[in-house]
Amino acid sequence: MKLLLSIYLIILSTFTTFSQKNNALLDFSREVNIVYNTQNPLTNTSAQLFKNDIEQVFDAKVNFNQKSTSKACLDIILRIAGEPITVDLKNIISENDKKIAGQWEVFSYINQNKSTKQTLIITGSDARGLAYGVLELSKKIGVNPWYFWADVPIEKSISKKISVSDTISVEPSVKYRGIFLNDEDWGLQPWAAKTFEPQTKDIGPATYAKIFELLLRLKANLIWPAMHPSTKAFYHFPENKVIAQKYGIIVGTSHAEPMMRNNVDEWDDKTMGDYNFFTNKDKIINYWEIRIDEIKDYENYYSIGMRGKHDSGMEGAKTIDKAVETTEEIIQIQRDLLKKYAKKPLNEIPQAMTLYKEVLNLYENGMKIPDDITLVWSDDNYGYIKGLSNETERKRKGGAGVYYHASYWGRPHDYLWLGTTHPALIHFEMSKAYEMDAKNIWVLNIGDIKPNEYSMQLFLDMAYDMKPFQDGKSVKTHLSKWTNTLLKSTQSADLLWQYYQLAFVRKPEFMGWSQTEPTRATHPTTFTPTEVNERLHQYQQLEQEVLNNRPTDKTLTDTYFQLVEYPIIASSKMNQKFLYLDKFYEKPIAERDNNDVNLQAAIQNYQSIQDLTSYYNNQLSGGKWKYMMNAAPRGLPVFNHPEKLLKVEQKNVGESPKNIKIAAGDYVSVKQGVNTFWKKIVEPSFSGSSVVSEPFRLGKSLDSTKTDELPTLTYQFNVTENNTLVDLSIVALPLHPVQMGLGQRIGIQIDEQKVQIINFQTYDRSEEWKQNVLSNTAKRTLKMNKLNAGKHTFKIFMIDPAVVLDHFVLNFH
Numbered sequence: 001m002k003l004l005l006s007i008y009l010i011i012l013s014t015f016t017t018f019s020q021k022n023n024a025l026l027d028f029s030r031e032v033n034i035v036y037n038t039q040n041p042l043t044n045t046s047a048q049l050f051k052n053d054i055e056q057v058f059d060a061k062v063n064f065n066q067k068s069t070s071k072a073c074l075d076i077i078l079r080i081a082g083e084p085i086t087v088d089l090k091n092i093i094s095e096n097d098k099k100i101a102g103q104w105e106v107f108s109y110i111n112q113n114k115s116t117k118q119t120l121i122i123t124g125s126d127a128r129g130l131a132y133g134v135l136e137l138s139k140k141i142g143v144n145p146w147y148f149w150a151d152v153p154i155e156k157s158i159s160k161k162i163s164v165s166d167t168i169s170v171e172p173s174v175k176y177r178g179i180f181l182n183d184e185d186w187g188l189q190p191w192a193a194k195t196f197e198p199q200t201k202d203i204g205p206a207t208y209a210k211i212f213e214l215l216l217r218l219k220a221n222l223i224w225p226a227m228h229p230s231t232k233a234f235y236h237f238p239e240n241k242v243i244a245q246k247y248g249i250i251v252g253t254s255h256a257e258p259m260m261r262n263n264v265d266e267w268d269d270k271t272m273g274d275y276n277f278f279t280n281k282d283k284i285i286n287y288w289e290i291r292i293d294e295i296k297d298y299e300n301y302y303s304i305g306m307r308g309k310h311d312s313g314m315e316g317a318k319t320i321d322k323a324v325e326t327t328e329e330i331i332q333i334q335r336d337l338l339k340k341y342a343k344k345p346l347n348e349i350p351q352a353m354t355l356y357k358e359v360l361n362l363y364e365n366g367m368k369i370p371d372d373i374t375l376v377w378s379d380d381n382y383g384y385i386k387g388l389s390n391e392t393e394r395k396r397k398g399g400a401g402v403y404y405h406a407s408y409w410g411r412p413h414d415y416l417w418l419g420t421t422h423p424a425l426i427h428f429e430m431s432k433a434y435e436m437d438a439k440n441i442w443v444l445n446i447g448d449i450k451p452n453e454y455s456m457q458l459f460l461d462m463a464y465d466m467k468p469f470q471d472g473k474s475v476k477t478h479l480s481k482w483t484n485t486l487l488k489s490t491q492s493a494d495l496l497w498q499y500y501q502l503a504f505v506r507k508p509e510f511m512g513w514s515q516t517e518p519t520r521a522t523h524p525t526t527f528t529p530t531e532v533n534e535r536l537h538q539y540q541q542l543e544q545e546v547l548n549n550r551p552t553d554k555t556l557t558d559t560y561f562q563l564v565e566y567p568i569i570a571s572s573k574m575n576q577k578f579l580y581l582d583k584f585y586e587k588p589i590a591e592r593d594n595n596d597v598n599l600q601a602a603i604q605n606y607q608s609i610q611d612l613t614s615y616y617n618n619q620l621s622g623g624k625w626k627y628m629m630n631a632a633p634r635g636l637p638v639f640n641h642p643e644k645l646l647k648v649e650q651k652n653v654g655e656s657p658k659n660i661k662i663a664a665g666d667y668v669s670v671k672q673g674v675n676t677f678w679k680k681i682v683e684p685s686f687s688g689s690s691v692v693s694e695p696f697r698l699g700k701s702l703d704s705t706k707t708d709e710l711p712t713l714t715y716q717f718n719v720t721e722n723n724t725l726v727d728l729s730i731v732a733l734p735l736h737p738v739q740m741g742l743g744q745r746i747g748i749q750i751d752e753q754k755v756q757i758i759n760f761q762t763y764d765r766s767e768e769w770k771q772n773v774l775s776n777t778a779k780r781t782l783k784m785n786k787l788n789a790g791k792h793t794f795k796i797f798m799i800d801p802a803v804v805l806d807h808f809v810l811n812f813h
Contacts, residue, residue, distance in 0.1 A: 024113040026120055028058040028141075029160035030073035035065050037083060042248035046131040047078055049213065053138040056154045077121045080130055087119055099168060100125040104175060105221070107133030109167040120164060128248045132219050133169065140164065144486060145217035148210055150453055150562050151621050152486050153555040170465050173434065176301060176350065176401070176441040177463035178215065178222025179449075179456060180254055183409045183416050185230040186630035187448030195626045202232050205239040211449070212247035218457065219464045222301060224254045224443060225262075233262035235291070241298050252301035252443075255354035255378070255403065256311045259288035259302060259334055260295060263309045275309040277326060278316035289337055296341040301350040301441070304373055305359065306330045313358040323358075324367045331370065347372040347397060352441060354378060354403050357764075360386060364740060374398040374440045377433070380736065380764065381408045382773035383425050388436040390739045391699050399440035402433045406455040407447030409634070412515045412770035416633040418567045419452035420503035424683035425776075426458055427475040432802065434466050435696050436738065450628055451567050454496070457482060474683060483563075487556055491549050492564050498542050499568045502535070505686070508574040510774050512638035512645070521637060525582055526775070532582045539572040539579075558621045570612050570631070574638075576605040581642055602642040658812045660717055664805040665689025667713040668793075676702065678711050678798060684733065686777075687807040693746075696738050698801040704747050704757055711798040717810055722788045725813040729781045730796075731806045732760045734772035738802035746805070747797030750784050755797065758782075777806070 032054055036047045051062045079085060081097040092110060100106045106125040112118065122137070124130025139145070141162055144152040181188060184203065192207040193200075200206070203226050215223065223244065225234035234240050234251065244251050253260050261267070263275060267287065273280045305327055308315050317323035331353075335346055342349050353359070353369050354376040369375065375393060377400060379385045389400045406421045408414060430442070444459045446452050458478060462469050469475070476497050483492035513525050527535065546568050551560050580602040584592060592599075613631040617623075632639035665680045666689055672678070676698065678691045691713065702710055719726065730748065737743050744760035760778040762769035772778050796805065 024111040024164060025161040026111070026164050027074055027118060027161050028054065028060050028157075030060070032060050032062045032074045032076060033065050034062060034076050034078065036078035037080070040080070040127050041246045042127040042131050043078060043080070045216075045246050045248070046134040050076075050134045050138055053141065053143040053154075057141045057143065057157050058160060059156070060160075073118065075117075075119045077119065078130055078134060079121065080124050080127060085121070087121075089119070089121065093121065093123070096123060096168075100129070103129075103171050105129040105132060105219075106171050107136070107167075107169045109133065109137075109164055111164050111166055128216075128221055129169070131216055131248055135217050136169075137164065138217070145214060146453060146457075146486060146559075149214055149449060150486065151558045151624070153559070155555075170467070172219070172464050173466040174401075174439050174442045174463040176222045176250065177220045177460055178224065178250070178252075178442075179220070179444050179446045179460075180224035180403070181211070181226035181447075181449070182224075182254070182445050183228065183407060183447055183633075184226045185228050186416065186633040187450065187628050188226065189228070189230045190627040190630075191448075191625065193627075195624070195628075200237065202237075204232075204237045205243050208240055209243050209247070212244060212249045214449075215249055216247050218460045220460050221248065222250045222252055222441070222443065224252050227254060227257060227262045227264060229264050231265070233265040235260070235262075235294070236265065241295060245298055248299075250299045250301050250350070251295075252350075252352070253303045255303065255356040255359070255376075256307050257303055258306050258330075259304075259337070260291050260300060261288065267309060274315065276315040277306060277330060285333060285337075288334065289341075292337050292341045296343075301352060302334075302338060304331055304334055304351050304353050307359065311357075320361065320365050324362050324365055327362060328368055331373075335370065346370075350374070350441075351398070352376045352401065355387075356403060370398075371396050372398045374401050376401045376403050376441060376443070377438060378403045379405055379429065380769070380773065381405050381410060383421050383429060384733075384735055384773070385429050385433060386736045386764075388433055388438055388696075388739055390741075391697075394437045400436075400438040401441030401443070402430065402438050403443045403445070404430065404459070405445040406452050406459070407445055411517045411765065412774055413510055413638075414516055414634060414636065415507050415509045416447060417509055417631065417639075418503075418507075418571055419447075419455050420500065420507050420567075420571065421455055422500045422504045422684055423454070423458055423475045423479060424500075424685075425504070426455065427462070427469060428681075428684050428804075430459065430462050431466070431469060432696050432738065434462075448628070450625075451562065453563060454479065454482065476683075486563065487551060487560055488553070489549065489551065489560075491545075492560070495542065495546055495549060495564060495568060498538075499571060502538060502542075502575075503571065504684070504776050505535075506575075506775065508571040509636075509638055511575055511578040514637050515770065516634075516636060519637065525578070527579075527582065529582075529586055532579050536576060536579050539575050543569055543572045561616070561620055562625075566612055566616055566629070570609055573605040573608045573612070577602045577609075577642060580605065581645060599642060599646075606641055660810040660812075661687075662715055662717070662808045662810070663687035663689040664691045664713075664796075664807055666715075667691075668716050669714045671712040671714075673702070673709060673711040673798070676711050676798060676801075678713055678796075681804070684776075684804070685806055686731075690733075690804055690806045692805075693798040693801050693803045696802050699739070701742055701745065701800050702798060704745070704755070704797070704799050707747065707749070707755055707797055710747065713796040714793055715796075715808065716791055716793050718791055719787045719789050719812075723786045724789075726784045726787055727781050727811040727813070728784060728794065729779055729809040729811065730758065731809065732778045732780075733776065733804040733806060734760070734762065734769070734778040735802060735804060737761060737800065743800050744778070744803050745799040746803055747795075747799055748782065749795045749797070750782070751792055751794070753785070756782060757799070760803065 054062050081101050103125040105128045107129045108123045110121040122133040146152045192203040197204050197206040338349050352374045356378040442463045446456050480493035580598045584598040609631050613629050616629040617626045681690050747755045749755045758780045
C-alpha cells in the first residue's frame, strides 16, 4: 500500500496540477460498475480501456451498465457536462457542471462515499476531458501510459483502496498538442510491417490504435501521421480515420502536406501530371477537394498553403514575389473548399500555416495570411526556434504555435538514431515560446517514438500544463520523477542527464565530423588530445554506472534497457569508436598498423553497437521490438566499421595555449536596466552558470550607444606580464532572434576601450550555422590590444533579448 501510494503521489505531482478537496478512498475489492453514454466513440474507448486497467490491477469484476447505477459496491459514472444523471446528486453535479462548462478538455471528480455505497462521478467538459479524467485514474491505480511502448509492468495491487479527491483539472496550457511521426523508414515502419501488423505490411490501424492510446494517456490530442515513401498514406487505410475518431485524436498533416494529402504516396506524376500549381491548377484543386469531402465528418487540423511534392519549395515559382502572390491565391482557394465542405465558419475550422524553411522567407517578404489561421513557428531542425510572434502577431485570432524537432533527417547531419536532444534545451525554447503566446498548437517531430520516449513525455507534459515548469526548478526534477515512476530509480535520471549533457557537446551521430546531403567524409575532429582522454573517461565511467544501476527487480529489466541502457551505452560505444580512432591518429604514420591497440578498441566498440542492437531487436521483451532499432539509419559513413573510416585522415587539433575560462554567470557585478535585465540560469549550459537577456517580450533592441542605461555584466581577469597579447572568445548558444527585426547582439568593452558590437545571429544553411548547431555553440573572438600586468575588466552590455551567454575564454599569447 505504501509503495502504491508513493507511486500515485509521484504521478500526481509530476504530470498534472489539480484543484483538490474532500479526499476519499475508492474500494475496488468487489464488483465495479462503469456507467456511461455509449453514443460517443471516445467515451466507449475510455470506458473499455479503464475496464481493462482495473481488471489487470485488481482482478476485479467490472460491469458496464449504460442506463443506471446498480447495487454494485462501486459505481463509476462517466459523463460529459450537461448529460443527465440518475443518482441523487443533482445539485452537486449542477454546480460542478457550471464550473467546467465551455472549457477545453477539463475534467472533474466527485467522490461520494457512503456506508454501503460508493459513487465516483467523472465529468468532462467535453469527450477528451472525460477521457483524460478516466485515464488519470488509471495512472493512479498503477497503469503507466508507457506500459506498451516501454514495457512498464502493470503490477497487481496488494491494496484494493485508492485515494481519490474531489477534483477539477486545469485547462490545458496549449490547445492542440501532439506529435509528427517522421523518418520512420528505419524503425517504426519496418517494426509495424514485419512484427506488429504484418497483415497490412505497414503502419496501419493496429499500430495507430496503440499510438493513439499512448497520446490519449499522455493527454495529447493531435497526430501528424507518418508520410515517407516507405509508408502508405494515412487515408490509404479507411480504418485509420475511424480509429482516430475512436481515440479522440485530431488528425493533421505536416508542413509539406496541404489539405490532408500525402503527396509522396498519393500524387502520381504519370497519371496526374506535375505537382505544379502554375501548369496543373485544376487537377491539384480537385485532388484537394476529394480529400476534404472524404473527411469532412471527422476532426481535422488543416495545413494550409503549398510547398513542393515533398519537403521542398513550391514548383514553378521563379521569384519570391511570384511565390508570395501564388501562395496567397492558393490559401483563398483552400479556404473556399473548407467553407464548402465543413459547413461552419472558417474561424471555427482549425487551420495552420507552418513557417518552415522557405515558407518563413515568403512570410518575411510580405505574404498575407488570414487572421484566423494559426502561425506555426519552427525551430531550425536542431532545437533552436527561428522566431516567434511580435506584439502585433500575438493579437491574431488564430494565435501561434511551434513545430519542434527531437529527430531530423537532413543538413548538416541527421540525428535519427538516438534521442539526445537535451531536455534543458526543450524546456528553455518551449518556455520561451509559451511566454511569447505560442499556445495554440505544439507539434513534436518524434521520429519513430522510440528511443525518444522522454522527449515526448516532457514536451507533452509542458504542453498540457506549463505551470510546474515555470517555477525556476531544473527540468531534471521532472526527469527524476519520470524515472522514479517508471523504474523506481532516482539514479537513472542522473545517468540520463549525463548522457544528455555529453550529447549536448556532440551528438553521437555527429562524432565523425561528417555532413550529409551531399554526404561528405569525415573531417578533422575539433577535440584536443586532452579532451579526447577526458571524454573517454567520462563515457567509460558512465557505462559502468549504467551497468551497476541495472534494476534488481527483473520485471523492470526490459524497460531499463529501452530507456536507459541502450541509448547511453550505444552512445558511449559510438563515441569511443571515434575517440580511439582519434588516439590512433595521434601517432606518427610510421607507427600505425592494424594491430594498434587504439584501432582494435575502436573496432570492438563498433561491434558492441551491433551486439546491443541485435539484442534490442531479437531478445528484448521476447522479440516484441524486432526491426524497431537500426544502428545505421540511412547507412551514413558515421556508422561505418572503423576500417572503412581509415581512408580519411582524422587529426585532432592542437592543444590550446594558456587560457582562462570564465562562466558567464561568474560576473563580479551586475547592473540591471529599467524592466530589462540579465538573468543567471543553470541550463541549458556547458558551464553550469549561464546568463540570458530578458524579457523575451521586450519587442525591440536596446540603444547600444546608451551604455549607462543598458543591463551590464562586469568580469575581471589578471595579466601577469606586460605587453601580453590576449584573445577573448565569447561562447553563446546558437539561438535565433526571438522575433523578426531583432538580432542576437551584445556590446562588449575591454577596460576603457571602445564598446564593440557583436552579433551571434546566423542564417539558414550557412557554413557557420552548420558548425554552430553541430556543436550547440556560437562563438565570436576579439583580439585585445597588448595588456600590461595587473587586473583588467571586460563588460557585457545587453542589446537584444533572448541571448544566452555560456562562457568566455581568455587565451594568452
